[in-house]
Amino acid sequence: MRWKTAEYAGWGRALRAKGRLARPERQAELARLIATSPAPVLGARRSYGDACLNPGGDAILSTRLDRVLEFDTQTGEIEVEPGLTLADLLRLARSQGFLPPVLPGTGHATVGGAVAMDVHGKNHHRAGSFGQHVTALTLLTGDGPLRLHPGEAAFLATIGGLGQTGPIARVRIQLERRQAGAMRVTETRAADWDALVSRLAESPAEYAVAWIDATARGAATGRGIVEEAAPTETRRTARERRLRVPLDAPRLALAPPVVRLFNAAYLARVPKEGRTRDIPCESFYFPLDGIADWNRLYGRNGFHQFQCVLPEARLDALRAIFGAIVESGLASPLSVLKRMGPGRAGHMSFPMEGWTLACDIRAGDAGETAIRALYDDVAEAGGRIYLAKDALAGGAMVRAMYPEHADWLAEADRLDPNAAYATGLTRRLELRGTS
C-alpha cells in the first residue's frame, strides 16, 4: 500500500493538514493497514473543521470502500461499506421503494462519516438521528472484526464517536419503506423571529426546517422561510447539473451588501401566500450539492460554520445568539433554524431536544472572535456545539457540553489504547485525554 503525502482540508477549508494518506480499495488492504500502521479513517471530509484532519500524521481514506454488501429488498435492511456516499444510498434505496430514514444536507458525505458524527436531517424531530437506524456495524480492531449492536457500550461510543473506537468496516441500516418519487415541499414566509419559531414549533410536517435571514434587522429580525415537506409518489427527476465554482472567489463575493441582496431575493422567491411544489428528492435533501466546490465561494481562507443546539426552554438564549450574529454583520446567506427532537444514538451525539441554529461565517479574526463568544453563550445556556462543524472551540467547554464524554472516553481508550485514531479535533479538544 502506497502512501500519498498531501495537504488537505475539511469542507470549511479554514484549517488544513499535511500528512500521509492511504486509500485502500479492498477490505483486506484496510485490515492490513490497521494491523501495521493504524491511523484515523476519513470519509469524504465533509466535516467543516478538523474532525477530518490528522495534521502531521497519517490518515486512511474510506472513499474507495463504497459497496453495498447486502440489500434485503423485502425488509429494507441494507449493509454497506463505510465509503458509500449518502447520495448513492438514497439512489439505491429509492430504486427498491425505500428511503434512508435520515439524511443530512449533503449527499457527498459517507455512511461511515454519518455514523461517526451521528448526523441528523430536516426530519430529526420525527426520525431522530442517523445512528438510531443503524442496526449493526463492524469495527476493525487489532484482534479482528468486532460486530456491534445497539445498546452495547462500544456501539454507544462508536455512533457519533468521531472515529475514535476504530475503523468501521461495514454498517447495517434499516431503510424505511416509502415510495418517494419526489418531495412535496411547502414554503411559507415568516415575518420575524417569533413567527418563524411558532410556525416551526407547530408544524405537523415530517420534514420541517427554516431558512433564516441573518442580515435583516429591526422589526424584520429573524424573518425567513419555513420549509415543510413529505415524500410524494409523483415523480420528479433531477436535471443533471454540472455547476462548479471554478476558483476561490474574491472577498467581494460574499461581502455584507451582496449577502443582504441575496437574502432579500431569496425571500422574494416565495410568494407572500406561500407555495407548494414537488421537487426531486436529491434537490430537497442536498440543496447545494448541485454546485460542486461551493465552499470556494468563501475564498482561499475558507469559512466556519457555527452550529449549536439549545434546550427547548432556552429559546430566549438562542434568540440572543441569533441577535448577536445579526449585529456582527458577519453572517452568510446560509443560515438555518430547526426544531430538534431528543433522538441521539451515541454518547457524543450532537442532538438534544430543542432548537438548532447553523450559520456560515467567513474565516478571519472578526468571525473567529465572534464564534468563540457565541460558544460561551451556548455553554452558558446549557446547549452544545456540533463537532462536525467546529474548528475553534476549547476543550474544557466542549467536554462539559457532552456529559457522557467520560463514558465515551472509557470505551475509546479500551478499543484504541494508544489513541492511534486521534484526529486534529480530538487533540485540540483533548477529548482523548492530554496524550
Added chain:
Amino acid sequence: MSETWIVLGASSAMGRALARSLAERGAGLILAGRDEDDLAATAADCRARGAADAEIARLDIGDPAGFDDIRAMAGPGRVNCAVFVGDMPAQDEIDADPALIDRVMRVNLTGPAQFLTGLLPQLSEHGGTVVGVSSVAGDRGRQGNYVYGAAKAGFTTYLSGLRSRLEGTGAHVVTVKPGFVDTAMTWGLPGMFLVAPPERVARDILRAADRKRDVIYTPGFWRAIMLIIRSIPERVFKRLSI
C-alpha cells in the same frame, strides 16, 4: 435476455467501475480476480445495482489451467469479456530483480492473451465484445516504465490482431488506452497529472463498446498527448527524461 460479461481483474478500481456500470444496465457478470472476499463484495454491490446476476471466480492470470473453468461459467452463446488485469512494478524494482520481467509479461500480456485466445471459438461463432485495457505506456518506451510499456505494447498488438481475426464474425474488439487513472496503481506516484476517476474510464469504455470503436484513449485528450509523444524523433526522445 441480458448480456453476459466476464470481467478479468474485477478487484481493480477500473474493473470494479466497469462492473458497476454494467450492473446498472442489468448485465450478468462473472467477476474474476485474486481476492475472492473482495470479489464477493463487488458481486453483492453489482446485484444491488441491478445486475441480472453476479458470480465470482478465482483467477490466477499466471495459471492458464484455471481459464477454462472461468470461460465455461459464461455458458454457450454470445459472450463479452473485459480485461483489466495488469501490474506495474517500479522500474528500479525490475532493475534490481530482472526476473520480475517474466511476471510483468505474464500478467500484462501472455495471461490475458491466452485467456482471450481460448474464447476465440465462442466469439467467432456467437459474437460478443472484447474490451482489452492496454495503456498509453505501450505507445512508446519511456525510461520510467519500459518493461511495463513493452508488455502493454505487446497486448495492444495482440488486440489489434484479434480484432482483425474476428472481423466479420459479429465479435468486436475495443482497445482501451487509459492515461493516468486514479487507482491504487497511481496513488501517491510522483509526476501524475490530469488523473481521471475510474468511473470516467468505465463510461468511456461502455460508449466505445456500444459504438464499436476500435481503439480509444481515455480520457480522450490522451490521443493528442500520445500523438505528440509518438512523433518526437527517437534521437530527441532518448534525451528526454519523461
